Amino acid sequence: MPETISHPKPVNVSSIPQRSPFRYPGGKTWFVPTFRNWLAYHAIKPAILVEPFAGGGIISLTALFENLVQNVVMVELDEDIAAVWHAIVSGNAEWLAKRIITFDLTKESLIHELSINKGDLKERAFHTILKNRTSHGGIIAGGSGLLKHGENGKGICSRWYPQTLAMRFSGIDKIAGRIDFRQENGLDVLKEYRDRHDAMFFIDPPYTAGGKKAGKRLYRYCEIDHELLFELCESLAGDFLMTYDNAAEVKIMARRHGFQMRLIPMTNTHNRTMEELVIGKDLTWMDSFQAVHEPDVIYSKEE
Numbered sequence: 280m281p282e283t284i285s286h287p288k289p290v291n292v293s294s295i296p297q298r299s300p301f302r303y304p305g306g307k308t309w310f311v312p313t314f315r316n317w318l319a320y321h322a323i324k325p326a327i328l329v330e331p332f333a334g335g336g337i338i339s340l341t342a343l344f345e346n347l348v349q350n351v352v353m354v355e356l357d358e359d360i361a362a363v364w365h366a367i368v369s370g371n372a373e374w375l376a377k378r379i380i381t382f383d384l385t386k387e388s389l390i391h392e393l394s395i396n397k398g399d400l401k402e403r404a405f406h407t408i409l410k411n412r413t414s415h416g417g418i419i420a421g422g423s424g425l426l427k428h429g430e431n432g433k434g435i436c437s438r439w440y441p442q443t444l445a446m447r448f449s450g451i452d453k454i455a456g457r458i459d460f461r462q463e464n465g466l467d468v469l470k471e472y473r474d475r476h477d478a479m480f481f482i483d484p485p486y487t488a489g490g491k492k493a494g495k496r497l498y499r500y501c502e503i504d505h506e507l508l509f510e511l512c513e514s515l516a517g518d519f520l521m522t523y524d525n526a527a528e529v530k531i532m533a534r535r536h537g538f539q540m541r542l543i544p545m546t547n548t549h550n551r552t553m554e555e556l557v558i559g560k561d562l563t564w565m566d567s568f569q570a571v572h573e574p575d576v577i578y579s580k581e582e
């Protein structure tokens with residue numbers, strides 16, 4: 280059996296319920312089928328899922344909505360992203376839903392709104408969602424610029440779906456009590472949970488290993504100690520899955536720590552099919568599951 284198995288067809292993400300209110304750079308919607316299969320393969324449901332680099336949180340949200348786990352620990356350092364998760368867990372998801380519905384988005388109203396610093400957590404959360412849905416690639420780090428043309432020449436409005444977004448927040452409100460959100464270093468939270476046999480870990484770090492600096496442009500926090508992350512993964516009592524870009528240096532680290540690897544095809548935002556690396560302790564279960572052989576090749580850009 281080769282160490283990495285390549286399957287040419289990417290997952291059809293339009294078939295996957297989009298639960299996250301974010302358009303997240305490096306978002307893992309395409310990973311949902313594999314994640315479900317991983318949980319199905321484990322006969323005993325974990326008590327807790329730990330996501331140390333949560334970002335838009337699609338994997339944790341899917342786990343909660345589909346009752347694959349009872350509780351999740353979501354960790355994210357970015358202050359703006361964290362404001363949204365904090366607002367959700369502190370009971371302000373419905374407030375955000377209403378704020379979105381009642382906001383009349385124009386270029387002028389957007390610029391005016393973002394110029395006001397209200398110093399309030401839920402307003403900061405609203406600003407994050409506004410920026411995320413009106414900027415290029417959903418990138419809020421380092422002023423990536425507003426959408427000029429967007430879809431169908433609709434400019435900044437092309438990714439602003441107020442009703443859909445409000446429904447997502449209302450939906451998340453119902454499961455918010457099962458989220459433990461932490462604005463901390465994901466590596467510290469891994470250490471905290473490493474002895475828990477009843478925890479599972481989905482680990483999606485910013486990609487700055489192997490000389491590819493994409494993570495630097497996409498995220499405000501992108502410098503992590505990858506070697507330490509691999510060491511921590513080796514020490515986890517519970518099972519983990521980790522995703523990385525398919526870089527030679529990453530594979531060297533994975534081999535050194537005795538992990539297995541598989542490649543999963545995905546379609547990036549530029550509609551290019553790429554392969555991402557999945558790393559884990561024992562991935563032989565993946566070979567018999569359908570996620571890596573997803574028959575559909577249709578990819579929808581709807582988010």
Ligand SMILES: C[S@@+](CC[C@H](N)C(=O)[O-])C[C@H]1O[C@@H](n2cnc3c(N)ncnc32)[C@H](O)[C@@H]1O
Pocket residue numbers: 303304305306307308331332333334335336337338354355356357360463464465466483484485486498499500501502503
């Ligand atoms: C690849 S993205 C995660 C995307 C996420 N899986 C999704 O589907 O939306 C990596 C995330 O890690 C965050 N991050 C970077 N360094 C971190 C750290 N030390 N602790 C916690 N989060 C961190 C970044 O802000 C970014 O949101």
